[in-house]
Amino acid sequence: MANAPAFEDIIYEVRGRAAWIIINRPKVYNAFRGQTLEEIIKALHLAGNDKDVASIVLTGAGDKAFCTGGDQSAHDGNYDGRGVVGLPIDELQGLIRDTPKPIIARVNGFAIGGGNVLATLCDLTIASDTAKFGQVGPRVGSFDGGWGTALLARHVGEKKAKEIWYLNEVYTAQQAADMGLVNKVVPAAELDEATTKWTDTLAERSPTALAFLKRSFNADSDSIRGISNLALHAVKLYYATPESQEGVNAFNEKRKPDFYKFLE
Numbered sequence: 365m366a367n368a369p370a371f372e373d374i375i376y377e378v379r380g381r382a383a384w385i386i387i388n389r390p391k392v393y394n395a396f397r398g399q400t401l402e403e404i405i406k407a408l409h410l411a412g413n414d415k416d417v418a419s420i421v422l423t424g425a426g427d428k429a430f431c432t433g434g435d436q437s438a439h440d441g442n443y444d445g446r447g448v449v450g451l452p453i454d455e456l457q458g459l460i461r462d463t464p465k466p467i468i469a470r471v472n473g474f475a476i477g478g479g480n481v482l483a484t485l486c487d488l489t490i491a492s493d494t495a496k497f498g499q500v501g502p503r504v505g506s507f508d509g510g511w512g513t514a515l516l517a518r519h520v521g522e523k524k525a526k527e528i529w530y531l532n533e534v535y536t537a538q539q540a541a542d543m544g545l546v547n548k549v550v551p552a553a554e555l556d557e558a559t560t561k562w563t564d565t566l567a568e569r570s571p572t573a574l575a576f577l578k579r580s581f582n583a584d585s586d587s588i589r590g591i592s593n594l595a596l597h598a599v600k601l602y603y604a605t606p607e608s609q610e611g612v613n614a615f616n617e618k619r620k621p622d623f624y625k626f627l628e
């Protein structure tokens with residue numbers, strides 16, 4: 365690939381007519397730090413502007429995780445990068461919607477926290493039968509009050525979205541498909557073949573029709589962008605509190621958080 369930037373946290377590959385963006389931090393279950401998001405943003409621009417690329421696949425390395433959200437070991441009341449909470453997360457989330465090519469989440473393991481939000485934002489989701497989905501915010505001192513709640517509720521309905529966020533259960537790929545969070549579940553061994561079948565089909569479709577369809581679907585839910593921005597600034601204030609820090613510390617210390625003292 366000519367002039368491809370050097371990446372450390374991701375792998376960027378063009379396979380046929382599809383660009384594959386693979387989060388490559390398996391030791392932390394493909395959790396992201398500031399640099400990871402910067403690299404995904406660069407890769408999306410690269411793929412979006414490449415005339416040989418018809419669609420984009422976002423996935424995680426290995427078989428344990430798609431992405432488990434923010435790297436809790438790089439979270440000290442703020443993450444370690446650029447942006448409102450030390451992550452350019454709003455920029456990435458907006459870019460997933462604004463890139464005019466279809467983006468497929470290939471979910472190969474845990475899609476948790478901010479990783480679940482990334483899958484929620486992708487145009488299509490294909491999952492291995494071993495994948496697991498869930499939200500953890502109230503357990504680890506975080507929340508996504510924008511795309512992660514409002515767009516999720518459009519996919520699964522508001523009662524289910526509340527259950528996901530309030531109870532923090534882990535759902536199987538089939539349960540996620542039944543609730544509308546996943547388009548297709550395939551045996552783990554067939555995940556790449558099934559993903560490639562989709563990207564081959566997308567490569568045969570009219571790119572202009574696909575781009576207008578994507579913009580059209582987005583136009584209807586774009587008011588969530590403003591809510592997301594507001595919620596990001598709210599979460600910044602929350603991250604500065606001992607209550608949020610109790611959640612992060614408990615995860616890093618592998619113990620249950622003690623939130624009782626914060627009840628008002």
Ligand SMILES: CC(C)(COP(=O)(O)OP(=O)(O)OC[C@H]1O[C@@H](n2cnc3c(N)ncnc32)[C@H](O)[C@@H]1OP(=O)(O)O)[C@@H](O)C(=O)NCCC(=O)NCCSC(=O)CCC(=O)c1ccccc1C(=O)O
Nearest residue numbers: 392393395432433434435436437474477478481504506508
């Ligand atoms: C994913 C689990 C449920 C898996 O559980 P289990 O199978 O028991 O494995 P573990 O032993 O827990 O984990 C294995 C190994 O991986 C490490 N790890 C896992 N997840 C993370 C992580 N997120 N950060 C760092 N490290 C992680 C874990 O420590 C283990 O390492 P060892 O060295 O082997 O001990 C479970 O792991 C789990 O629940 N993980 C927590 C996930 C989490 O807390 N994620 C962060 C949520 S908050 C977030 O994502 C916000 C970031 C963000 O994008 C945002 C910010 C502000 C506003 C909006 C957003 C937004 O998301 O939109």
